[in-house]
Amino acid sequence: MTTAISETALAEAFRQISADVDGCFDALLAVPDDPRAVLYQAMRHAAIGGGKRVRPLLLTATAAMFNVDRGLAVRVACAVEAIHVYSLIHDDMPCMDNDDMRRGKPTVHKAFNDAVAVLAGDSLHALAFEILAGPQSHPDPFIRSELIYTLAEASGPNGMAGGQMMDLEAEKAKFDLPTVTKLQRLKTGALIAASVEMGAILGNVPVEGRNPLRAYARDIGLAFQIADDIMDETGDEAKAGKALHKDAAAGKETFLSLLGLERAREQAFFLVDQAVGHLASYGREADTLRALARYIVERDN
Numbered sequence: 199m200t201t202a203i204s205e206t207a208l209a210e211a212f213r214q215i216s217a218d219v220d221g222c223f224d225a226l227l228a229v230p231d232d233p234r235a236v237l238y239q240a241m242r243h244a245a246i247g248g249g250k251r252v253r254p255l256l257l258t259a260t261a262a263m264f265n266v267d268r269g270l271a272v273r274v275a276c277a278v279e280a281i282h283v284y285s286l287i288h289d290d291m292p293c294m295d296n297d298d299m300r301r302g303k304p305t306v307h308k309a310f311n312d313a314v315a316v317l318a319g320d321s322l323h324a325l326a327f328e329i330l331a332g333p334q335s336h337p338d339p340f341i342r343s344e345l346i347y348t349l350a351e352a353s354g355p356n357g358m359a360g361g362q363m364m365d366l367e368a369e370k371a372k373f374d375l376p377t378v379t380k381l382q383r384l385k386t387g388a389l390i391a392a393s394v395e396m397g398a399i400l401g402n403v404p405v406e407g408r409n410p411l412r413a414y415a416r417d418i419g420l421a422f423q424i425a426d427d428i429m430d431e432t433g434d435e436a437k438a439g440k441a442l443h444k445d446a447a448a449g450k451e452t453f454l455s456l457l458g459l460e461r462a463r464e465q466a467f468f469l470v471d472q473a474v475g476h477l478a479s480y481g482r483e484a485d486t487l488r489a490l491a492r493y494i495v496e497r498d499n
């Protein structure tokens with residue numbers, strides 16, 4: 199009978215991946231002694247010392263199931279986190295969500311300015327693919343190209359950016375549940391799914407063998423967003439490190455507005471149980487993924 203790792207072991211896994219990702223960005227983003235210094239400072243402001251690092255942990259925990267070298271997995275995880283951080287920088291800008299605080303600190307356009315925020319986001323976006331294309335990420339060019347393809351698809355119009363476009367449109371139209379589900383599968387779910395997929399790619403798992411992991415990732419991606427909607431309504435602004443109730447204020451439909459609090463909670467827990475069920479063919483090696491699924495709906499930020 200497999201369960202999951204303990205809360206303490208999961209907290210230690212988060213502590214370790216946060217330190218590893220910080221170390222990786224620290225090395226990649228050394229501030230040059232020339233007029234680009236402010237760009238690097240802005241990238242460091244956003245990328246180092248904050249965030250839960252859920253996507254890097256999903257990627258490294260999946261890779262570890264297939265005995266991938268941790269150094270390689272951490273580097274590839276930094277590429278995913280670079281895309282995530284770029285999206286947060288741009289999402290916070292006045293032309294999008296117009297947020298002053300992110301991860302408990304001023305957003306990049308507040309700490310620097312709009313132009314620097316655009317460039318810091320653009321640079322992190324490019325850095326992600328620079329990381330993946332380099333031989334340090336994996337010696338096999340076919341694996342590198344599959345990693346690049348997976349992250350590019352998850353980030354672009356068929357993934358996060360497409361979901362963000364739908365999110366902007368959501369202010370103008372009352373979306374129904376299937377449309378909100380599609381929006382969230384793209385905006386939030388695509389990068390979460392890519393994190394698991396890229397761990398499996400690093401582990402040389404053949405495409406036909408990835409279905410249980412894909413099904414797991416699909417379910418936790420949606421559960422993650424439902425949990426986010428619940429926190430947006432009921433959460434603590436200090437713990438979240440950002441402003442809450444923005445979707446409701448903008449008149450957007452969310453899982454919460456469409457389902458109500460109780461059904462939204464039930465749906466999130468149902469999705470987590472289903473996600474864990476998809477891992478039934480794995481043994482103890484999948485215990486971190488099982489614990490992560492529970493964490494995703496039980497977290498408070």
Ligand code: GRG
Pocket residue numbers: 248249250251252282284285286288289301358359362385386423426499
């Ligand atoms: C600008 C192309 C573009 C996309 C933006 C990610 C995103 C799309 C918007 C962020 C706004 C938001 C609150 C989305 C909902 C879920 C989400 C992705 C939350 C942030 O992810 P966490 O909770 O954040 O993993 P940390 O800071 O812990 O990494």
